Amino acid sequence: MNENQSNRRSFLKAGLTLSAATLVAPTMAIAEVAAEEEGFKIAVGPYIQTNFGDSMTILWLTNKNAAGWVEYGQQADQLNQKAYGKAELGLMQANSRLNAVTLKNLKPGLKYYYKIVSKEIKDFQPYKLTYGEMVNSSVEEFVNADVNKEEVSFLMLNDTHDRPESIPHLLGLVPEKKQDFIFFNGDIFDYQTDEKQIIDHMLQPCVNHFAKNTPFIYVRGNHETRGKFAREFPQYYMHVGHTAFTLGPVRFVILDTGEDKEDAHPVYAGIVNFDDYRAQQAEWLKSEINSKEFKKAPFRIVMMHIPPRFSGDAHGPKHCTELFEPLLNQGKVDLVLSGHTHKYMVHQPDKNLNHYPLIIGGGPKTGTRTITKIKADKNKVVVSMLDDSGKEVGAYTAFRK
Ligand SMILES: [Fe+2]
Known part of the structure; x- marks a missing residue:
């Protein structure tokens, strides 16, 4: 935590004490202190969505800004492929809590194993980005439906x-x-x-x-x-x-x-x-x-x-x-x-x-x-x-x- 963050945190905590005493609702201050003190984690997900065919989109939210990706493969112990969120104008999806990664060229009717990985972005300076903790989900699976299936x-x-x-x-x-x-x-x-x-x-x-x-x-x-x-x-x-x-x-x-x-x-x-x-x-x-x-x-x-x-x-x-x-x-x-x-x-x-x-x-x-x-x-x-x-x-x- 840098000096500014530390001062801000003391200020917010002081605000809490004062607010409690003066009965001023400190809604924002409580939320911000809680977010600062909470460790980096996956807030929700993964959840999967598709229009069927040869792709599957994997979405999740982290509780703080991060960069993330999906590791996947056809065997649970060999997640040997990696996919990132859509890049826009050359910039990969990052510095956000929302993640959507589309796995492409999937084969019909095959089972895939995957896990989501996110790395917290602690500090984003123009010429120096500092990563924090890395978190991942357990290994999950889905079947990429065969669009020619009978039923x-x-x-x-x-x-x-x-x-x-x-x-x-x-x-x-x-x-x-x-x-x-x-x-x-x-x-x-x-x-x-x-x-x-x-x-x-x-x-x-x-x-x-x-x-x-x-x-x-x-x-x-x-x-x-x-x-x-x-x-x-x-x-x-x-x-x-x-x-x-x-x-x-x-x-x-x-x-x-x-x-x-x-x-x-x-x-x-x-x-x-x-x-x-x-x-x-x-x-x-x-x-x-x-x-x-x-x-x-x-x-x-x-x-x-x-x-x-x-x-x-x-x-x-x-x-x-x-x-x-x-x-x-x-x-x-x-x-x-x-x-x-x-x-x-x-x-x-x-x-x-x-x-x-x-x-x-x-x-x-x-x-x-x-x-x-x-x-x-x-x-x-x-x-x-x-x-x-x-x-x-x-x-x-x-x-x-
Ligand atoms: Fe309605």
Whole structure:
């Protein structure tokens, strides 16, 4: 510790004593002293995310600024490859607490072993950088899925709304079986406040339960767009917006449905533009449904937080119906999975409205929470929705058209 740090620490400690005596809330001072005195460590992770294919992104957070990397290989005792975070303009990812390292050129169906390593940056002078302690995780493993596999199975969670205990509870209802991924279909939070909320209410329960070994995919709900930390929130994930990928017999298309109220609503204070964002996604969806990958897949599953229909007449839901439903019908999608309404429901296909089955997961309160199991092979997609007692409350089988 240099002289400045030492003086600062004495000052902060003095501030604490004084504050306690004068009843001035010393929130910042306590947090800063705690951070200074805490040893260097991994704050949360590793957690893995992918769009499938030949790469896997490994993310973690340290409690202080650091430089980090991933050591990996095909045998647990031979982690003979090393990968770093993405370099921007020649500068490697460093001097940050956030880490995202993508392992590339992975082979289909193979198991990989890995560990994360971080080295604290104690002092960053222009011409002299001083490293501190080095920490690493235990050796973890994952299977890089073969995109040509015969079957795909995954679980959907939605609308847990800042109830971290729902994540292990609901996942615990599905007997141990390796899933290809876990899908979070939005509103995992009420609104974004800070990093601690992201760690405590999602990342840590995921890491404890599955995320070191099984990837998750996440799309925002309307609640994730709210709060003072909403603009920082996406950097904790590989992506939280729209995307598409193929795994086994399924083309997956994920849409970010944005907010539920009109952009001009006073609660958004003039700083959102979801109408444009949804319109851009409709353009993107148009090109997606005309793509070779979409057309040739035996099944097409669309996942979006606000359902394309049946979620009331607020502006966002109506805009989703107007923009997305004609394209979903035109693309002949086989299944749409949503959340948002907090009432689980299976909507049958209707030749005048939604031509596809629409399955909406429930939440967030006890008795209304659901976990949805989806399994697809070349002939059928089987959906089974369980409530939080493990009872099946919705089911659907879609056969190949
Ligand atoms: Fe919602």
